[in-house]
Amino acid sequence: MRIAEPTIERIVQYHRLLKEFLESGRTVVSSKEIGDALSFKASQVRKDLSYFGEIGKRGVGYHVDRLYNHIDQILALPKECRIALAGVGRLGEALLRHKAFRDAKYSFRALFDIDPGKIGKSFRGIPCFDLADAPKIMKRERIEVLVLTVPAETAQKAVDMATAAGTVKGILNFSPATLVLPAGVLLCSVDISLELEKLLFYLKYRENQL
Amino acid sequence: MRIAEPTIERIVQYHRLLKEFLESGRTVVSSKEIGDALSFKASQVRKDLSYFGEIGKRGVGYHVDRLYNHIDQILALPKECRIALAGVGRLGEALLRHKAFRDAKYSFRALFDIDPGKIGKSFRGIPCFDLADAPKIMKRERIEVLVLTVPAETAQKAVDMATAAGTVKGILNFSPATLVLPAGVLLCSVDISLELEKLLFYLKYRENQL
DNA sequence: TTATGTGAACCATTTCACAGCC
DNA sequence: GGCTGTGAAATGGTTCACATAA
Incomplete structure (x- = not known):
C-alpha cells in the first residue's frame, strides 16, 4: 500500500515526540495526547499509525517504548x-x-x-x-x-x-x-x-x- | 474566495518563470509551455491563473508582459x-x-x-x-x-x-x-x-x- | 468504560472535457 | 484551428462515527 507524503511527514514528527516521551520516562500515550502535542486530530494520528499495523492497545493507548521502536524501524536507515x-x-x-x-x-x-x-x-x-x-x-x-x-x-x-x-x-x-x-x-x-x-x-x- | 496553499506555491513559480521569459524577450506563452517548464499539467496552470481573473487570450495564450505584471501585483508587498x-x-x-x-x-x-x-x-x-x-x-x-x-x-x-x-x-x-x-x-x-x-x-x- | 482501528462520509485539490472566444 | 476558462468528474486526504478489544 502506498503511503501519502503528509502521512510520512507526520510519522517523522511522531518519532521525534516519542523520543522525548521515552526520555522523560513516560510509558503510555493516547492518540489524543500525541495529536494535542503536534496540532493534529486524534483520528488522524490513529489512522497514520494503523497504516503500519495494529500497534496500540484498545482502551489503553500506545505503549511509548513499543510505538517508538516500531516507528524507528520504519524510518531507520538499513545502513550508512x-x-x-x-x-x-x-x-x-x-x-x-x-x-x-x-x-x-x-x-x-x-x-x-x-x-x-x-x-x-x-x-x-x-x-x-x-x-x-x-x-x-x-x-x-x-x-x-x-x-x-x-x-x-x-x-x-x-x-x-x-x-x-x-x-x-x-x-x-x-x-x-x-x-x-x-x-x-x-x-x-x-x-x-x-x-x-x-x-x-x-x-x-x-x-x-x- | 479562498486560495489554496498549493495554488499560491505554483503562483510564485509562475512569477519566477515569467520573469525569465520577460528577460529573454519572449512575448507570448501558453499554459502548456508554462506547465512543461515547471512540471505541472496545462489544465492546472489555467485553473490557477483563472482564480485572479481572465488574463489570457483564447486561441493565443498569455501575454508574458501582461501576465507577469498581473502576478507581480498579486505577490507584491504593499510596502517595506x-x-x-x-x-x-x-x-x-x-x-x-x-x-x-x-x-x-x-x-x-x-x-x-x-x-x-x-x-x-x-x-x-x-x-x-x-x-x-x-x-x-x-x-x-x-x-x-x-x-x-x-x-x-x-x-x-x-x-x-x-x-x-x-x-x-x-x-x-x-x-x-x-x-x-x-x-x-x-x-x-x-x-x-x-x-x-x-x-x-x-x-x-x-x-x-x- | 476507555481508547484503538477502520469503513464511510466528507472535504480539498487535480484533472478532464468542452464551450467560448481569438 | 487553437488555446483559454470553467463546470463536472475523479482523485487524494481528512474526519467522523462506531464496532471492537482491553
Missing part, C-alpha cells in the same frame, strides 16, 4: 548513508554542521564547487572537489544522496554531473530551480524564497480580506 | 517589510545573505541571540540584541516578520519574546519545534531534518517495494 554536497556557500557550510545530519548513519564524503578558491580545500574535514570531477568522485565514494546548495543557474549542471555515475538515488535540493532528473532519482526540495513569498502573500491577502 | 532574525548561528547567518531576502522591500532590522559573545555585535551591519530585550526592540523597530533559526529547545521562548509586543504578523520557522502562537500570527515552517528523513524514508521504502 553516503552523502555529497554541491555548492559550498554559506548555506552549504551551515548544512554541513546542521543537526539534521548529525547522526552516525549520515556521512558527508565529498563536496563540490566551481570556485577555484574552494576546490582542493577541506571544510569540516571533508574535501572539496571540482564539480567537473563529480562523475569520478561520486562513483569512487559510492554516494547515494546529493545535497544541492548551488545557485539556481548552476543547479541543473550540478545534477547532471553528480548523477552521471548512476550512484545517486536521491537529491535534497535547496535551490529554487526546476530540475530534470534521470529516471529513478528521488527529489525533495526546500525552497526558501518560495516559503518566504508564501508567508508574505498570506499576510497581505489576509489584510485585504478584513 | 521589516524583519528580525532570532538565532545567529550558521544557518541564521546564511539566511541574512540569502538571495530570498535580497530585495529592497525586505530589511533586517534586528537580530536576537542568547549568546553573550554575540549580543552587542553586528552581523552584516545588523545589531544583535539579547533575546530578553526582544519585546522592547520589536516594538521600537515595528518588526512584522520573524525568522526563527534557534535550536528546538529555544524556539518557543524566542516566539514568546518576539511576539510579546504584538507587532509580529508572521514567522518563518526553521526549527523542528511545534510552536504555540498568539492568535492571528501566521506560521510558515521549513523543517530541514524532516525533509531529509522524508527523502530517506522514500528511498528505503521504494527499495522494499521492488
